[in-house]
Structures are given as C-alpha cells and as structure tokens.
Amino acid sequence: MKITIVIPVYNSSRFLDKTLKAVDDQKNISNWDLELILVEDGSPDNSFEVIEKLSDHYGYIKAVKLSRNFGHQIAVKTGLSYSTGDYIAIIDDDLQDPPSLLPRFFQELDNGYEVAYGVRKKRKESEAKKLAYTSFYRLLNSISDTKIPLDSGDFCVMTKNIKDKMLSLNEQNPYLRGIRAWVGYKQVGVEYERSGRIEGESGYSLKKLIKIAKDGIFSFSSLPLQIISLLGNIGLFISCVFTIFTVIRYFNNKIDVAGYTTLIIMIMFFNSILLISLGIIGEYIYRIYNEVRNRPYTIIEKTINI
Known part of the structure; x- marks a missing residue:
C-alpha cells in the first residue's frame, strides 16, 4: 500500500524540520x-529553501512552490492533484495533527471506509477562537444542503477513489471538508485531542478565516438567498402595517406636517434591506464570474522530484 501525505507549508521554515522528523519517525515505525x-504556499520566509535542503535528506519528498499565496485550501488541492498513493492523508505543518495518529485513521480504511476524518474533541486555543469555531461549524451544519460533520477539519485520510472524485469538482474557491462530505461514500469520524502548535503563530488571519467561512456557507447553502426573501417579507409586513396606520390617521384627520422622523426611519430601514440583498446577490454573482473565467486555480513556480 503506497501512502501519500500532503502538507501545505506556510511560513514554517523555523520548525519544518521537526515536522518532517515526526513524519519520518512514524514512517519507520509503520514501514x-x-x-x-x-x-x-507563497511564504514570506525561506520555507522553500528549507524544503530543498530537507529533500536531500528525505528522498521521498516531492515539493511544489506556488507563485504566490493562494490560500490553504488551494494549497491542499494542489497537493492532492500530485498524489499517487493508494491512501492519502492531509495534515498541517505545525504538528497540531501529528503523524503518529495516522495509523488509527488508516486502520479505518482497512476496515472498508473510504474516508476517515478527524473530529476535534479538544482544542488548545483561546476561548474566543474555540467559541467562534464551534459556533460556525454548528451554523454551517444547520443551514447546509450537505451535512458536514461537526468539529471536523481538513485532517483526514482517504482512498485514491475519493481523491479523484474530489478533484473532479474543479471549483475556484474550494471548501474541501464540504466537498469531501458532498462526495459521499462510506465515511467515519475519529475523535482526537488537537495539540497546540509546536512553534510560531497560525497563518490563518481573521481575513482568511472569514474567507473560508464564506466559502463554506455560499458553496453549500442556499440560505443567504432565502434571507433576501425573508427580509423582503419583513419589509412588506412593516409597509402594510404602516400603510394601515397612515390610512386610519388620514380618516381621523390626524395627518399633519409632522412625520419627518418616521419617514427617515422607513427610508433607512428599506435601504438597508436593499443593500444587504444586493450584497448577497453580488457575492453569488462574483463566484459565478470567478468560475466562468476558467482561470487555473493556482500557478506553479517550481517543483522538486516531480
């Protein structure tokens, strides 16, 4: 059985040798x-130079340097496109999902599952981050047309069959854990305690986290479009109530020049609904435009052993 491990690398030059040492130790243990x-993924540091040096020591390394930072999901998708193993694993470069856990996951594939994904039982992160992650996963699960497992990330192992099926969906803004769930087949969650980073800060800035959240919501839920209808119905209801109220005042001869405040409030309310609706529609239109341009989802600058 040939094993492929895909690791997206970003700003990891200081500790990448530790990650590869952990992978090599488990390789030797599991043969x-x-x-x-x-x-x-277009790191600002010298991560690729470190990879070049490490590839001299670890002959099984294949490396791809992207021309700029395309984002974690694109980096993982690029790695999958070069994978040739029978079993493929995805882990991060910071050892939060250590290679020593992989034999447990591969065992599930041996038992007949096509995918074994990690379910985070505990996270060694700030309370604010944990609350945000927990809330997002539950929100996405409740509104998604495809049921995406709770508290599951990109850490998983899969068969070559699943990898091929995932790559057949040529999306410009992939949300891989959602695509993995959408593909279907026999999948199982494996609980584990997520470790803290071995060193450095996460490459996931708030902006990148928001982008991934948007990719998940807009790619796997029609709720944003339904919200437009809901806002329209709320606006219609308020308009009807206000119209009835105005007519009653008219027949009771209570209409006077006053009403400036009410008028301003109504204009601001309906303009807000209009702008929110246009923003949601614009998000979908941009994603459609992004797909029909048919640009390559990434640009390869350099490779090693490929």
Whole structure:
C-alpha cells in the first residue's frame, strides 16, 4: 500500500524540520512506502529553501512552490492533484495533527471506509477562537444542503477513489471538508485531542478565516438567498402595517406636517434591506464570474522530484 501525505507549508521554515522528523519517525515505525508532498504556499520566509535542503535528506519528498499565496485550501488541492498513493492523508505543518495518529485513521480504511476524518474533541486555543469555531461549524451544519460533520477539519485520510472524485469538482474557491462530505461514500469520524502548535503563530488571519467561512456557507447553502426573501417579507409586513396606520390617521384627520422622523426611519430601514440583498446577490454573482473565467486555480513556480 503506497501512502501519500500532503502538507501545505506556510511560513514554517523555523520548525519544518521537526515536522518532517515526526513524519519520518512514524514512517519507520509503520514501514510505509511513503510519498510526502509539500506545497509551499507563497511564504514570506525561506520555507522553500528549507524544503530543498530537507529533500536531500528525505528522498521521498516531492515539493511544489506556488507563485504566490493562494490560500490553504488551494494549497491542499494542489497537493492532492500530485498524489499517487493508494491512501492519502492531509495534515498541517505545525504538528497540531501529528503523524503518529495516522495509523488509527488508516486502520479505518482497512476496515472498508473510504474516508476517515478527524473530529476535534479538544482544542488548545483561546476561548474566543474555540467559541467562534464551534459556533460556525454548528451554523454551517444547520443551514447546509450537505451535512458536514461537526468539529471536523481538513485532517483526514482517504482512498485514491475519493481523491479523484474530489478533484473532479474543479471549483475556484474550494471548501474541501464540504466537498469531501458532498462526495459521499462510506465515511467515519475519529475523535482526537488537537495539540497546540509546536512553534510560531497560525497563518490563518481573521481575513482568511472569514474567507473560508464564506466559502463554506455560499458553496453549500442556499440560505443567504432565502434571507433576501425573508427580509423582503419583513419589509412588506412593516409597509402594510404602516400603510394601515397612515390610512386610519388620514380618516381621523390626524395627518399633519409632522412625520419627518418616521419617514427617515422607513427610508433607512428599506435601504438597508436593499443593500444587504444586493450584497448577497453580488457575492453569488462574483463566484459565478470567478468560475466562468476558467482561470487555473493556482500557478506553479517550481517543483522538486516531480
């Protein structure tokens, strides 16, 4: 059985050697026929130079350098496109999902599952981050047309069959854990305690986290479009009530020049609904435009052993 491990690399030059040492230790323990694919996602540091040096020591490394920072999901998708193993694993470069857990996951594939994904039982992160992640996963699960497992990330193992099916969906803004769930087949969650980072800060800025959240919501739920209808119905109801109220005042001869405040409030309310609706429609239109341009989802600058 050939094993492929895909690791997206971003700003990891200081500790990447520790990550590869952990992978190599587990390779020797489990006697893997290993293919390790490192995708350097336009890091501002010298991560790719470190990868080049490490590839001299670890002959099973294959590396891809992207021409700029395309984002975590694109980096993982690029790594999957170069994967040739029978079983493929996705882990991060910071050892929060350590290679020592992989034999448990591969065992599930041996038992007949096509995908074994990690379910985070505990996270060593700030309370604010944990609350945000927990809330988002539950929100997405409740509104998604595809049921995406709670508290599951990109950390998983899959068969070559699932990898091929996922890559057949050529989306410009992929939400991979959602695509993985959408593909279907026999999948199982494996609980584990997520470790803290071995060093450095997460490459996920607030802006990147919001983008991934938007990719998940807009790619796997029609709720934003339904919200427009809901806002329209609320506006219609308020308009009807206000119209009845105005007519009653008219027949009771209580209409006077006053009403400036009410008028301003009504204009601001309906303009807000209009702008929110246009923003939601604009998000979908941009995503459609992004798909029909048919640009490549990434640009490869350099490779090693490929």
